[in-house]
Amino acid sequence: MSGPRVDPVTGTETTGHSWDGIEELNSPLPRWWLWIFYATVLWSLVYVVLYPAWPLISDSTKGTLGWSSRAELAEEIAMVEEGQADVRRALRETDPALVPGDPELHGFALNAGAAVFRSHCSQCHGAGAAGFTGYPNLLDDAWLWGGTVEDILFTVRHGIRNDEDPDARWSEMPSFGETLSDGEISVLAAHVRSLPSGLDPLSGQGGSLFAEHCSVCHGDDGKGDRLQGAPDLTDAISLYGDSEESVAQSIIVGPFGVMPPWGGRLSEEEIRAVALYVHALGGGEPAGTAADE
Amino acid sequence: MSSQPTEPQSLYAARVPIFPRRVKGVYRRLKWWIMAATLAIYYVTPWIRWDRGPNLPDQAVLVDLANRRFHFFWIEIWPHEFYFVGGLLVMAGLGLFMFTAALGRVWCGYACPQTVWTDLFILVERRVQGDRNARMRLHDAPWSMRKARLKATTWGLWLLISVATGGAWVFYFADAPTLARDLLALRAPGVAYASVAVLTFTTFVFGGFMREQICVYMCPWPRIQGAMMDPATLTVAYRDWRGEPRGKGLKRAKAADDLPTVGPRVGGRIPVIPMPGVSGVPGAPAARAAEVREPGDCVDCNACVNVCPMGIDIRDGQQLACITCALCVDACDQVMEKIGRPRGLIDYVALSDAPREAAGGAPVPAWRHAANFRNFAYLALWSLVGAALVFALFIRPEIDISVAPVRNPTHVTLSDGSIRNTYDIRLRNKHGEPRLFLLDTGLETEARMTIQGEPGLGVTVPADSLKLIRVHLTAAPGTVAAETAVTDARFWVVDAAGGERAHADTKFNGRSR
Incomplete structure (x- = not known):
């Protein structure tokens, strides 16, 4: 075909392209559209020079501006931390028991504490802080070592039953598997299971076993002792399960919990924040509640 | 059938500038009023005050992005009530469908910001450089002090309007008096300056230089509108059955033998693209050449072409580039009056009028076209959504x-x-x-x-x-x-x-x- 053809119906030139007899009309593209195309190409070249663009084996080209999303993030974090400097200092220096009286500081502590909790505590205590068998539920009002802000702070700082921190507290439940006979254990387990319904801990056959082996730590009234981390056996909460088998197993083994000290690992404000957070979860006790009551 | 031009047409076309001539008439007057009203609404609205008490902003219309609130006079919209905005958008959509189905592209011709601002820019251009012929001469003239002065004045005024346009936009998003002071004192947020800059640029370029290119090449709306129009839709059209064969003075006698056809359009003219979905384009005279011998009313004075801001010839038939601004109607009516022929050679006509009127039937009144089932259905839907929104507004709890x-x-x-x-x-x-x-x-x-x-x-x-x-x-x-x-x-x-x-x-x- 020689020369452009004009479509007789529309009077428009064709481009000369024809598919199965269907011809493409030449409706010319505006020239500025072409310029915009060139402009975008040019833009991409400038971009490639200025910004990280080409992937390499383990990295990418850096770009002459030296920009990176990580550096930008670090900068933003630094900016936020700078903005938080005052409130962080306030949190470090205020008596923890007084923080709940300051809504703004308390709000900051609760949010910061929630973040710390998710990172460092939820592995054992659960994301919702409800715990698991053997890992205390932090939402309820039963505390092995005390539930005031100060008590919780001490527990978080030093942990439980660890060699890293000399101030860590140790609970000392012995294993009765070899001391007591199977019969005695099953009588004692049944006895302990009936304590929450109001039974006198020292009554009956189980009562005499209780007085002999248990009341030293758990008390004559069975309400436990927070100085030794001995749980209250008369409440509705059982850390290791309340079936007959679980209670018997606890008597045989003498279970205990382990918690790492966070004193050296987290900053002072993080420790205080997470203690305040746990205290506010629903079971926190008001300041001044003596640990041994 | 096919001719063989020597020079093949390029695949790219430069824009050919358009110099619309000034025109007077009913539709031009209507457009002035609509321009004044829409521009006034746009520029003035952010400055209206509305007392809401000490804790709330006192700006009548405020899109408060930082606090996630939209204030509209006594109405306050929270983010969870976005369905109000959704409902208004549905109403805007239905309204557009309704108007397009009944009256064609009235939105494009009268109310679209691109049309309004282009109109304003053409007004400035005409006041500074003169009417069509003077502007064309100036355009073709070599650069001189006078040309530079006139062009600079025009562009300067355009730039002022553009800055005001971009400036007015940001006032909808912050307290207008405060932001105005901050903008002038160079202490407003960077995003405000960026918004003003971007909108200044787009207004200046779109209104000053791109104009009809926006409608023809960038806007999706002309393509969509074809689907909403039917043969009963009123649109600006040329009564070819009255006008053809066209011709001037002495030539008119032999015009019948020399019917123009739609020729190849070379250079950067807007190509004649029929509206999608609209077939039977009126004004394809070749088909009727054999029947017509008497000269028609069209004196081929090109008044309709000269006033057209899109640079098209309406006599080529309804086409995608026509925004139905009706300025050609005003222009042609003036000419028809001068030569003592009835007005309305170019007019608001429905496609279905063509065969009836061509056969000598009386014109159908415009309202008869608009009053059809589809338009009433659109109106009913639109009212239903509106009534639901008003109802929802009143039962909204505090x-x-x-x-x-x-x-x-x-x-x-x-x-x-x-x-x-x-x-x-x-x-x-x-x-x-x-x-x-x-x-x-x-x-x-x-x-x-x-x-x-x-x-x-x-x-x-x-x-x-x-x-x-x-x-x-x-x-x-x-x-x-x-x-x-x-x-x-x-x-x-x-x-x-x-x-x-x-x-x-x-x-x-x-x-x-």
Whole structure:
């Protein structure tokens, strides 16, 4: 075909392209559209020079501006931390028991504490802080070592039953598997299971076993002792399960919990924040509640 | 049939500038009024004040992005009420469908910002450089001091309008007087300057230089509108059955033998693209050449072409580039009056009129075209959405409560055996002042309520805000709630000052064994 053809119906030139007899009309593209195309190409070249663009084996080209999303993030974090400097200092220096009286500081502590909790505590205590068998539920009002802000702070700082921190507290439940006979254990387990319904801990056959082996730590009234981390056996909460088998197993083994000290690992404000957070979860006790009551 | 031009047409076309001539008439007057009204609305609205009390902004129309509020006179829209905005968009869409179905592209011709601002820019151009012929001469003239001065004046005025346009936009998003002061004092936020700069650039380029290119090549609307038009839709068209064969003076006698056809359009003229979906384009005279011998009313004076801001010839038939601004109607009517022929050679005509009028039938009144079932259906839908929105606006509560139960864990056993559930409750206070909200579980719920961090059951919610509180419900051991896996619970909130109430239903999880 020689020369452009004009479509007789529309009077428009064709481009000369024809598919199965269907011809493409030449409706010319505006020239500025072409310029915009060139402009975008040019833009991409400038971009490639200025910004990280080409992937390499383990990295990418850096770009002459030296920009990176990580550096930008670090900068933003630094900016936020700078903005938080005052409130962080306030949190470090205020008596923890007084923080709940300051809504703004308390709000900051609760949010910061929630973040710390998710990172460092939820592995054992659960994301919702409800715990698991053997890992205390932090939402309820039963505390092995005390539930005031100060008590919780001490527990978080030093942990439980660890060699890293000399101030860590140790609970000392012995294993009765070899001391007591199977019969005695099953009588004692049944006895302990009936304590929450109001039974006198020292009554009956189980009562005499209780007085002999248990009341030293758990008390004559069975309400436990927070100085030794001995749980209250008369409440509705059982850390290791309340079936007959679980209670018997606890008597045989003498279970205990382990918690790492966070004193050296987290900053002072993080420790205080997470203690305040746990205290506010629903079971926190008001300041001044003596640990041994 | 095919001719063989020597030079093949390029695949790219430069824009050929268009110099619309000044025109007077009914539609031009209407367009001036609409331009004045739309521009006034755009520039003035952010400056209208509206007293809402001390805690709320006093700007009548304000899109408060930072606080997630939209203020429109006495109406305040929160983010969760975005369905109002959605409803308005639906209404705008339906309204556009309705107008397009009945009156063709009236939006394009009269109200589209591209049309309004281009019109304004052409006005400036004409005031500075003169009418069509003077502007064409100036355009073709070599550069001189006079040309530079006139062009610079025109562009300077365009730039002023553009800055004002970009400037007015940002006032919708912040307190206008404050922002105006900050903008002038160079201490406004960077995003404000960036918005002004971008809108200044687009206004300047779109209104000054791209004009019809925007409508023909960039806007999707002309393509969509074809689907909404039918043969009963009124649109600007040339009564070819009256006008053809066209011709001037002495030539008119032999015009019949020399009918123009739609020739190849070379250079950068806008190609004649028929509206999609509209077939039987009026004004394709070749087909009727054999029947017509008498000279038609069209004196081929090109007045309709000269006034057209799109640079098209309406006599080529209804086409995509025609925005139906009706300026050619005014221009042609003036000419028809001068030569003593009836007006309306170019007019608002429906496609279905063509065969009837060509056969000598009387013109159908415009309202008869508009009053058809489809347009009434659009109107009914539009009114229905509007009525629903107004209804929703009036039953909208001033206070609101929503409850999200904490599900990890679903419940907590306390040492005395009671069961505690925890809920995150959001309280909305839409009043302009802080209000004390009293919470209650009503008689339906037997559990005891406590609010975390609050001694009582009252919470003060700040003005125009949402407050999140954590609430515990504790059911004593032995109660139905504590011993049943799931029971119903309800939270009531009462505005202590106004007495307005709202409630939210939820569940209480008991001992699950």
